[in-house]
Amino acid sequence: MNAAAIPVIAWARSPVAAVGGALARLQPHELAAPLVQALLARANLPAAAVDAVVLGNALGAGGNPARMLALASGLRESSAAYTVDTQCCAGLDAITLACGLLASGQARIVLAGGAEAWSRAPIRQHRPLKPQEPAIAYERPAFAPWPERDPDMLQAAADHAQRIQCLRTAQDAYAIASHGKALAARAELAAEIVAFPGLDHDAYPRLLRAERVARMPVAALPAMAQGGVDCAVSTVAISPRADGAALLLLATPEACREWGLTARALWRGAVSVGGAPETPMLCAATAARALLGRLGLGVQDIARWELHDAFAVQGLDFRAELGMDPELLNAQGGGLARGHPIGASGAVAAVRLLAQLQSLDDGAAHGLACIAGAGGLGAAAIFQSLRA
Numbered sequence: 001m002n003a004a005a006i007p008v009i010a011w012a013r014s015p016v017a018a019v020g021g022a023l024a025r026l027q028p029h030e031l032a033a034p035l036v037q038a039l040l041a042r043a044n045l046p047a048a049a050v051d052a053v054v055l056g057n058a059l060g061a062g063g064n065p066a067r068m069l070a071l072a073s074g075l076r077e078s079s080a081a082y083t084v085d086t087q088c089c090a091g092l093d094a095i096t097l098a099c100g101l102l103a104s105g106q107a108r109i110v111l112a113g114g115a116e117a118w119s120r121a122p123i124r125q126h127r128p129l130k131p132q133e134p135a136i137a138y139e140r141p142a143f144a145p146w147p148e149r150d151p152d153m154l155q156a157a158a159d160h161a162q163r164i165q166c167l168r169t170a171q172d173a174y175a176i177a178s179h180g181k182a183l184a185a186r187a188e189l190a191a192e193i194v195a196f197p198g199l200d201h202d203a204y205p206r207l208l209r210a211e212r213v214a215r216m217p218v219a220a221l222p223a224m225a226q227g228g229v230d231c232a233v234s235t236v237a238i239s240p241r242a243d244g245a246a247l248l249l250l251a252t253p254e255a256c257r258e259w260g261l262t263a264r265a266l267w268r269g270a271v272s273v274g275g276a277p278e279t280p281m282l283c284a285a286t287a288a289r290a291l292l293g294r295l296g297l298g299v300q301d302i303a304r305w306e307l308h309d310a311f312a313v314q315g316l317d318f319r320a321e322l323g324m325d326p327e328l329l330n331a332q333g334g335g336l337a338r339g340h341p342i343g344a345s346g347a348v349a350a351v352r353l354l355a356q357l358q359s360l361d362d363g364a365a366h367g368l369a370c371i372a373g374a375g376g377l378g379a380a381a382i383f384q385s386l387r388a
Contacts (some may be wrong), residue, residue, distance in 0.1 A: 004103055004266050005266040005267065005384070006099045006102050006103065006145065006250055006251075006252075006266065006267040007250065007251050007252070007253060007256055007261070007263030007265075007266060007267075008249070008250055008263060008264060008265040008266060008267055008354065008383065009043050009045075009088065009249040009250065009251055009256070009261050009262070009263060009264065009339060010039045010041075010042045010043050010248070010249045010264065010303060011039075011047065011192065011246070011247070011249070011284045011350070011351045011353045011354045011355070012038050012039055012042075012192060012194050012244045012246070012247060012351065013035065013113075013192055013193060013194070013244065013245065013246035013247070013249045013344075013347070013348050013352075014031055014032075014034070014035065014193065014194060014196060014244050014246070015193055015195070015196060015199045015200060015201055015202050015203060016202045016204065016241075016242045016243070016244040016338045016339045016341060016348065017199055017202075017203045017204075017242060017243050017244065018204055018240055018241065018242055018339055019088060019118045019240075019242060019243065020118045020119055020200075021119075021203055021243070021257025022196065022197075022198045022199035022203060023117070023119065023196060023199065023243040023244070024119035024120070024243065025119075025120075026117055026119075026196075026243065026372070027059050027065075027068070027117050027120055028055070028065040028068070028069070028115040028116060028117045028120075028174055028245070028343075029065055029068035029069040029072045029073075029115070029245065030059060030072070030117075031071045031115045031116075031117055031197060031243065031245040031344075032055065032069050032113070032245040032247060033069060033073045033375070034194050034196065035113075035194055035245055035246070035247045036069065036073040036111060036247065037073065039111065039247060039249040040172045040249075040386070043121050043259075043261055044247055044260070045109070045249075045259055045261065047073065047074045048075075048076045049109050049255075050070075050076075050079055050109050050110070050111055051073050051079060051080065051101075051106075051107035051108055051109050051110060052079055052080035052081065052082065052084045052098070052101055052106075052107045053066045053067075053069055053070045053075065053079060053080070053081050053082070053110070053111045053112070054066060054084060054088070054090070054094040054095070054097050054098040054101070054110060054111075054112040054113075055069055055081075055082070055083050055094055055112070055113065055114060055115055055343075056083075056085070056086060056089075056091035056093060056094040056113065056114030056115075056343040056344065056346065057083055057084070057090060057114065057115060057116060057343040057344075058085055058086075058087045058088070058090050058116060058342040058343035059116060059117075059118055059121035059272070059342055059343065060083075060117075060121070060122075060343075063083075063270070064081060064083045064160075065082040065083050065115060066082055066083040067081035067083070067113070069081070069272060072153065078329065080101075080106075080107065082094075082097065083261065083300070083372045084097060084343075086272070086373055086377055086379070087143070087342060087343070087373040087374045087375065087377065088308070088310065088340075088342055088343075088345055088346065088371055088373035088374060088377075089272065089346055089371050089372070089373040089377050089378065089379040090114055090342070090343040090344075090346065090373075091113055091114025091246060091343055091344045091345060091346035091347030091348065091349075091350070091371075092114075092270070092346025092347060092349065092350060092369060092370070092371055092380075092381055093272055093346070093379050094112045094113060094114055094347065094378040095112045095113060095248055095250075095267070095270070095346075095350055095381060096270040096272065096381060097112070098110040098111075098112030098248075098250055099112075099250060099267050099270070102250060102251070102252050103302070108251060108252045108254065108255040109249070109250070109251045109252075109255050109259075110249075110250045110251075111247050111248070111249055111250075111342065112245060112247065112248055112250060112347075113245065113246045113247035113248055113347035113350070113351075114245065114341075114343045114344035114346060114347040114348075115244075115245035115246075115341075115343065115344050116242075116243060116244060116245070116342050116343040116344045116345075117243050117342060118241050118242060118243050118342065119243050120150075123137065123213070123382060124136050124138050124139070124140075124141075125136065125138070126138060126316065140374075141382070143280075143374040143375030143376075144277035144278075144375055144376070145275060146277075149276075149277050149278045150277060150278070150356040150375075151278055152220075153280070153310070153374060154219055154220040154341070155220055155223065155356040156278065156279065156280060156281065157220060157233050157238075157281065157310075157311040157313055157314070158220035158222045158223075158231065158232065158233045159222050159223055159224070160223055160232060160279060160281060160282075160313055160317070161222065161231040161232075161313040161315075162222035162224060162225060162229075162231040163224065164224075164313075164317055165229065165231065166231055166313045166316055166317065167229070167230060168218075168230045168231060168232045168233070168234060168237075169214075169230075170312075170316060171233065171237040171312035171313055171316065172210070172213045172214065172216075172237060172312070173313075174235060174237070174312040174315055174316055174336070175208065175213070175236045175237050175312050175328055175336055175337070176208045176209075176210060176213060176236075176335045178309070178312075178315075178330065178333045178334050178337040179205050179206055179207070179208050179333065179336075179337040179338070180207070180208070180333075181330070181331065181332050181333040182202065182205035182332060182333025182337040182338060183205050183206070183207065183333075184332075185332035185333060186201055186202075186205070187361070187379060188332065188355075189201065189202065189332065189355075191355065192343065192351055192352070192354075192355040199382060202337075202338050202339070203339075204240060204242070204337065204338060204339045205333060205337045205338065205366075208248065213234070213236050216234045216235050216236050216349045217234065217235050218233070218234055218235075219232075219233050219235045219237075219238055220232065220233045221233075222353060225284055233311065233312075233313065237238055237311060237312035237313070237336070238311055238312075238336075239264045239308070239309065239310045239311070239335045239336045239338070239339060239340040239345075240268045240339050240340065241339070241340060242338070242339025242340050242341045243337070243341055244341035244344050244348060245321035245344050245347075246344050246347035246348040246350065246351045247347065247351075248347070248350060248351070248354075251263075251287070252361075259339040263385060263386055264354075264358065264385075264387070265354050265357060265358075265383050265385050265386050266383065266384045266386060267381065267383055268295060268382040268383060268384050269291060269294060269295050269367070269377070269381070269382055269383075270291065270379070270380060270381035270382070271287050271290045271291045271294065271380055272378070272379045273286050273287045273290055273376070273377070273378045274324075274376055274377055274378075275375050275376040275377075277375050278320035278376075279313060279375055280372050280373060280375060280377065280378070281310065281313075281314040281317070281372045282317070282372070282378075283372040283373070283376055283377055283378025284308075284314070284318060284370045284371055284372040284378050284379075284380070285317070285318050285322060285370075285378075285379050287324060287370055287372075287378035287379055287380035288305075288318075288368055288370045288378075289322070290380070290382045291368070291380045291381070291382055292368075292382075297366065297382070299322055299323055299324050301366055302324070302327065302328070302366055302367060302368050302382075303357065303360055303362060303365035303366060303367055304328055304331060304353060304356045304357060304367040304368075305322075305324060305328055305329045305330070305348070305353075305367065305368050305369075305370075306329075306334070306349040306352050306353040306356075306359070306367065306368070306369040306370070307329060307330060307334060307335075307349070307369075307370050307371070308334065308335040308340070308345040308346060308348070308349045308370075308371040308372075309330065309334045309335050309336045310335060310336075310340055310345075310372070311336070312336055314372070315329065315330065315334060315336065326363070331356060332352070332356065335348070335349070346369070346370060346371040346379060349369040349370070349371060350369045350381060350383070353367040353368070353369045353371075353383060354367070354383055354385075357383065357384075357385035357387070358385060358387050360385065360387075362385070363385055363386070363387040364384060364385060364386070365382050365384070365385045366382055366384050366385075367382070367384075367385075368380060368381070368382050368383075369381050369383070371387075376383065
């Protein structure tokens with residue numbers, strides 16, 4: 001999709017907490033409702049002005065979390081509510097779909113992003129075929145119709161590490177650096193976070209020492225490991241399961257004039273793509289390249305990159321594939337240090353990107369947020385700062 005630029009009025013996110021942590025008792029709409037109130041207050045906008053909510057959610061197992069959020073937040077009952085499930089890409093895809101509503105005239109002011117309460121996710125079971133048979137519990141649904149092309153994500157990461165010869169030591173070093181950046185930026189990150197009772201910062205980032213990381217357990221080994229080459233994926237090289245939410249307040253130029261809203265950034269365009277289901281993590285780079293080409297931009301035109309790096313090998317490969325300055329990718333720590341609230345992770349990356357663009361000397365800088373999802377999906381969006 002490449003519509004006219006859409007004004008971004010404000011953005012906010014919750015802290016990200018590990019499953020079972022400080023946010024474990026909250027449902028998706030309870031994670032996102034405080035963000036709605038904060039965004040409306042910042043924009044001095046009444047709840048009745050919002051036409052629609054578009055919310056990414058991957059683990060809710062049905063229902064309509066977006067509608068729950070709209071009602072819980074005091075939006076008018078006539079507001080539209082769309083819940084998006086493209087797994088990890090859902091939060092970023094929700095923002096893209098919201099911009100489509102605005103560009104097509106179906107809405108004038110929209111709240112969009114993602115919310116994931118992994119701690120409260122329903123227990124999944126396959127219904128038995130016969131009355132006397134027991135239900136069968138399962139961890140995740142199929143993401144491809146062919147079992148041989150639908151690998152466990154951990155296994156896919158390890159196999160990809162072997163394929164590109166990405167050593168465990170390099171993956172672990174990437175993880176150590178990500179945590180270090182997140183810790184160093186904690187004070188700056190506070191401006192984009194709406195505090196919750198008992199938690200006002202991302203809970204997972206920690207000080208990691210190389211000697212300790214080297215002793216951490218292996219989470220996955222490549223299926224076809226080569227002798228003498230250690231490409232295993234350790235537990236520290238994985239973005240952990242997490243709870244969290246993130247939202248953007250978007251509006252048409254006409255709505256900005258009517259309500260006296262000031263755009264702080266522009267959504268310039270986005271793409272959602274598919275790729276090989278057995279190598280899902282490659283789809284973020286595919287989406288990023290496609291979007292740059294569509295907008296006529298080069299890698300050198302992007303001042304900041306935010307990739308939700310579910311695995312360290314993904315971040316390392318993304319950097320190499322795009323040929324970017326490594327310092328411009330996840331400059332304040334990525335998803336690897338923060339955690340992975342599946343349906344919200346892409347929206348968190350967008351909030352992180354927008355916050356960073358505001359801090360740059362270039363008041364019209366471009367940034368790119370992207371994410372890959374299970375089943376071979378990728379999403380990317382480009383934003384432009386409007387800071388004076």
